Amino acid sequence: MNKKVYLNLEIKRSFKHYPCVLIITLVLIIGIALSAFAVLKFNQNDGNKQVIRVGVVGNVGDSYLGIGVYAIKKMDSSRLYVDLVEMEEPAALDALKNREIAGYVYIPDDFVKGITRGTNIPLKYVTGDDPAGFGNILENEIVMMVSDLVTHAQKSVYATVKLARDNGASKGIDKKIDKLNLSYINYVLNRDKAHELVITGIKDELTYGGYYVCAIITFFLMIWGISSSSILTEKNNELSRLLYTRGIHLRWQVFSRLVSFTLATMLTLMLLALCFGIMADNFDFGIVELRATDAMSAILFVIKLIPVVLMFCTMHVMIYEIFTGSVGSILAQFLIAIGLGYISGIFYPMAFFPEPVQIFASYLPSGAGFSYVRKIMSGTGALADGFVVMLYFGLFYFISVAVRTYKIKGGKMI
Amino acid sequence: MNIKKSLIWFWLLTKRLLFKVSFVILICLIPLLVYIANISLQGDSGVLKIILCSDEGNSGAEDVMECILQKSSIMLFEKSYDRADALRSLEQKKADAVWYFDSDLDNRINLYASGKSSKPFVTVYEREDTIPLKLSREKLFGAVFSKFSYFLYRDFAYSQIVSPNKVSEQGLKSYYDNEDLRGDLVEIKSISSDAPPQTQNYLSSPLRGMLSVLVMLCGFAGAMYFVKDRRDGRFDWMKPTKQIMPAFAQCLSAVTLSAFSALAAIFLSGIGLGAGREILCMVMFILACVGFCLCFSVCFSSSGALGAVIPAFIIVMMVLSPIFFNIQALKPLRLMLPTHYYLYSVHDASYIPGFALYIVCVYALSLFLNSIFNKIFAYHSKL
Numbered sequence: 001m002n003k004k005v006y007l008n009l010e011i012k013r014s015f016k017h018y019p020c021v022l023i024i025t026l027v028l029i030i031g032i033a034l035s036a037f038a039v040l041k042f043n044q045n046d047g048n049k050q051v052i053r054v055g056v057v058g059n060v061g062d063s064y065l066g067i068g069v070y071a072i073k074k075m076d077s078s079r080l081y082v083d084l085v086e087m088e089e090p091a092a093l094d095a096l097k098n099r100e101i102a103g104y105v106y107i108p109d110d111f112v113k114g115i116t117r118g119t120n121i122p123l124k125y126v127t128g129d130d131p132a133g134f135g136n137i138l139e140n141e142i143v144m145m146v147s148d149l150v151t152h153a154q155k156s157v158y159a160t161v162k163l164a165r166d167n168g169a170s171k172g173i174d175k176k177i178d179k180l181n182l183s184y185i186n187y188v189l190n191r192d193k194a195h196e197l198v199i200t201g202i203k204d205e206l207t208y209g210g211y212y213v214c215a216i217i218t219f220f221l222m223i224w225g226i227s228s229s230s231i232l233t234e235k236n237n238e239l240s241r242l243l244y245t246r247g248i249h250l251r252w253q254v255f256s257r258l259v260s261f262t263l264a265t266m267l268t269l270m271l272l273a274l275c276f277g278i279m280a281d282n283f284d285f286g287i288v289e290l291r292a293t294d295a296m297s298a299i300l301f302v303i304k305l306i307p308v309v310l311m312f313c314t315m316h317v318m319i320y321e322i323f324t325g326s327v328g329s330i331l332a333q334f335l336i337a338i339g340l341g342y343i344s345g346i347f348y349p350m351a352f353f354p355e356p357v358q359i360f361a362s363y364l365p366s367g368a369g370f371s372y373v374r375k376i377m378s379g380t381g382a383l384a385d386g387f388v389v390m391l392y393f394g395l396f397y398f399i400s401v402a403v404r405t406y407k408i409k410g411g412k413m414i
Numbered sequence: 415m416n417i418k419k420s421l422i423w424f425w426l427l428t429k430r431l432l433f434k435v436s437f438v439i440l441i442c443l444i445p446l447l448v449y450i451a452n453i454s455l456q457g458d459s460g461v462l463k464i465i466l467c468s469d470e471g472n473s474g475a476e477d478v479m480e481c482i483l484q485k486s487s488i489m490l491f492e493k494s495y496d497r498a499d500a501l502r503s504l505e506q507k508k509a510d511a512v513w514y515f516d517s518d519l520d521n522r523i524n525l526y527a528s529g530k531s532s533k534p535f536v537t538v539y540e541r542e543d544t545i546p547l548k549l550s551r552e553k554l555f556g557a558v559f560s561k562f563s564y565f566l567y568r569d570f571a572y573s574q575i576v577s578p579n580k581v582s583e584q585g586l587k588s589y590y591d592n593e594d595l596r597g598d599l600v601e602i603k604s605i606s607s608d609a610p611p612q613t614q615n616y617l618s619s620p621l622r623g624m625l626s627v628l629v630m631l632c633g634f635a636g637a638m639y640f641v642k643d644r645r646d647g648r649f650d651w652m653k654p655t656k657q658i659m660p661a662f663a664q665c666l667s668a669v670t671l672s673a674f675s676a677l678a679a680i681f682l683s684g685i686g687l688g689a690g691r692e693i694l695c696m697v698m699f700i701l702a703c704v705g706f707c708l709c710f711s712v713c714f715s716s717s718g719a720l721g722a723v724i725p726a727f728i729i730v731m732m733v734l735s736p737i738f739f740n741i742q743a744l745k746p747l748r749l750m751l752p753t754h755y756y757l758y759s760v761h762d763a764s765y766i767p768g769f770a771l772y773i774v775c776v777y778a779l780s781l782f783l784n785s786i787f788n789k790i791f792a793y794h795s796k797l
Contacts, residue, residue, distance in 0.1 A: 017718050024722040052545075096605055097764065099740060122601040128762075137488045137616060138461065140602050142549055145556035147600040152560055155593040156567035160575060163589050169575045176574050183566055187527075191555045194526065194562075195513075195536040199543060205507050207542055216729075223725040229638070230718025326642070326717065327635040327668060328436030330724070334631050335440060338624050339447060343454075347738045351510065352617065354459045 006248050007256045014260035017230040022268055025227055029272060052139065053083045055092040055104030058111075096128050102139055103127035153184045206378050208349075209287030214373045215346040221309065222337035222366065224265060225316030226330050231261060232320040233329070237407050244408055254317065254400045262313045266302070269309065273298035289377055304376045307389045308369045314396035315365060321403040340366035365392045423663030431667055441675045444628065448621055448679035455617040460490025462510045462550055465500040467493075474519030474561065481557045488616060489550055504539055511547055512539040513554055520565075523558065527565035564590055605762065622685055622760070623737025625676040626699065626753045627728060629669055633703040634724050636668030637661070637711035641720055654788045658712060658780070665707040666700070673700050687760060695760045698769050702752035705776035712784040715791060752776075 085101065092104040106124035108114075114121035125143050157177055164173045187194075206214065225232065234240070240253055277298030280290050316333065323329040341347065343357055344366040350358050361367040368388035375382035431437055466482060468475035482491055492509070494500040503509040514537040516522050525531035536554065540547055564587070571586055572578055640661045643649065649657045677696050680686045714720040731737075734744060735753040748754050755769040 020716065020719050021722040024719055025726065029726060093605070097762075125600050125602045126605055127602060128605050138546065138549055141487060141489075142552050143600050143602060145553055149556055149559050152563035155590060156563050156570075158593045159567060159589040160571055162593075163571055163581070163586070164575045167576045167580060176570075179574070180566075180570050183570065184563075187562060187566070192551075193532065194534055194558060195538045195551065195554065196534040197543070198537060198539045200501070200504060200539055200541055205541065208544060219729070220725065223728060226724050226728075227722040229721040230716075323436040325434050325436060326638050326721070327431065327632065328434055328440060330635045330638070330721070331437065331440045331628075331632060331672075334628060334728070335444070335447070338627070339451070342620070342624070343451070347620065347732070348617070351463055351507070352459060352461055354455065357454055357459075 003248065003252050006243065006252065007259060010256035011260040011263060014231045014264050018264050021227055021230065022271070025268060026271060026275070053085055053101045055095060055101045056084050056086045056107070057089045057092050057104050058107030059109055096126065099128065149188070153181075156184075157181065206374055207288050210289035210377055211349065211374065213287060213289065214370065214377050217305075218308075218366065218370045218373050219337065219341050219346050221312040221369070222341055223333060224312070225319060225333045228261065228264065228316065229326050229330060231264060232257070232316060233326060234320075240404065241408050250404045250408060251401050254321070254397065254404055258314055258317050258397070261317060262310060265309055265313055266306070269302045269305070270299055273302045301376065305373060307386050307393070308372050311365060311369055311389045311393045311396065314393050314400065318396045318400040318403070321400045340364050344370050346370060363388070365389075368392065420659050420663050423660050424666050427660070427664050428667035428671065431671060441671055444625070444675040445679040445682050448625070449682045452618050452621065452683040459617060460488055461616065462489045462546055463492065463508070464489055464550060465492050465494050465503060465509045465512045466515070467497050467500040467512055468495065468515040468519070469517050470495045472515060472517055472519055474521075474523065475515035478515060478519065478557050478561065481560060482553065487553070489553070501539060504541060507541070510540070511550065514539065520561065523561050524565045524569070527562050528569040618683060618685055620737050621683055622680060623735060623753065623757055625679055626735070626756050627731050627737070629672045629676050629699065630703050630706070630731065630753060631724065631728065632668040632672035633665050633707035634710070634720070634727070636665040637707040638717040638720050639668070640664040640711045641714050642717040645715065645717065654792065655784060658708065658784045661708055661711040662704060665704045665711065669700050669703045669707070691760065691763070694766075695756055698759065698766070698773060699752060699756040701773050702755060702769070702776060705773060705780055706752050708780040709776065709783055712780060712787050
């Protein structure tokens, strides 16, 4: 059999299974994209820009507390990202369980009396046992900072009262203390004026939105092999052995498999890019990097991704060469995708990880591939990453051929 | 479903899986990999990296920087005395923000506190202003406030209470420092107990979620096995409606084996929350996963088509279940995912009844779908 004929047959074989894989993938991905878009739109129309809702439980009718809550809600800079909602405790508990609020502050009845006496009766900040994320830890840190803040102000007020008493200046002290308190409140409400904010701009880097678009593309490429199990799984080695005896070298067999699978992957990406480009042209996703995107630029972007697509396709071919059986190969793909993806910054930004992990991850196929995708999106030089990506492509191809050779020559794979 | 027959199927199919060397190796590798990952994630890390910068010899800035560095935080702080170098790090995305403290910081804060100057005394450099960075600035404010509070007190005391000739600054400071306030102003409590919420390394907190997706994936792989076997005619001797039994057993065997591995990984990595709760929730999760995958195994006639669905489901589970982020959108879709119930139930026992109800519903749905799709498949085969 002629090599070209074999390549054609391999492509036809892939595309025999492909329509079903493609239709389901497209329908699901478009469904997910539309849902995500609907959520984005819903939030924009809501006019609700606050991201953290915090309940306030207890008697805030007290003049000081009422003013404090009012000031935070209406005057403080935190009103842009914290929304204080007054509620009863059962309603707050329900809202917290449904994750409608991040937590609630329970104000005990004699809280203000305690403050004035110098014996703090603590506020209770009740927070959820959230299994995910760092949001709660961050919120708790800010809550403790607020506690420190009030304690410093209290120290100042009590020290002033004591100083006045010891030095015979107690006359009219209440009014003076009110003035001192107002100075503190004024400073707290205008704390943004204590620093000057300079936004240096993104320059050649991506915004978080752009970063996560690249992360989704990379992760999709890493798990795409699972969808394509029907294209990549082989029942046994008999056909491969027969072809080998008829002059189709194992290198060519693997190459043909790789070409057919890469073509199927590129076609899928092109179709997704086309759909996405049309959507991005008509709607604003709120991501800076996607503002000028249309169908053509999305397809061009996919073309630039060819080295990464080649690398991940070869990786999938290699996995299916090593692992026989769908459970093993799917499990292996997932473990590789999630393990490598996690430390390569696909879920949490790279900067969240310890430095040795960051350095290690940048040399992994996922790290190099992800970095390449990011650089293509930001329009910066991706040559070094492209080189690492192509090295991995060569390595995976070599391993795939070696494994197939081992299998055909009588060895058994796991 | 006949339980006894299902268990026989379960035993036979588990044996078949255990003969697959690749599967056994991967299952054994999971706890090991999670253990290694957990160790490697213990190093210095933070959700934001902020460079604290000032000129050398700026004692006021040194105090503020020490105050920030001393407190353990989810943010990573680093000191620098070279503003240009710090800004280069920001530009190269090695840092998220630079806080530059003006020279002679004490004097600047003093002037600000006394109202003689309204010029800012810290310059915050950021590439883009995100919510975590906004929150981080509250920390900056908190650190500067200790100095501000004292300066405001000193200025107020000298202008309104006593003259500097009567009480020296040393004396004034001792009044301030001697104020010993009893009790914290805020107590942080968790919703499920009176204790503060358990603080976990934020980098290892997604491990449980990732393991739950892995268990779910094994369920899908089991369902794929069943669909392939059915297509190959291995169950043709059974009545079509009874074929749900081997489907159940196939999913159960794949899910149970991977769940054992996940449980071992959870305990090895130290993120376990007590054996009783972990085992109960894992058993419920196994049942839920099997029921969920059963719905798919009865609906699909081609393993390739079922395989094509899996990545999209993985992405949906990763995004909507509380693994990396707590996204509160698309509630109806979230409530359909077993990972959602499992991850919440482990942390909060009040979710367990809802989880049990979900399991009942998902099995009822699978039986319903089984009868419907058998009719559809029978109709198609007649055609």
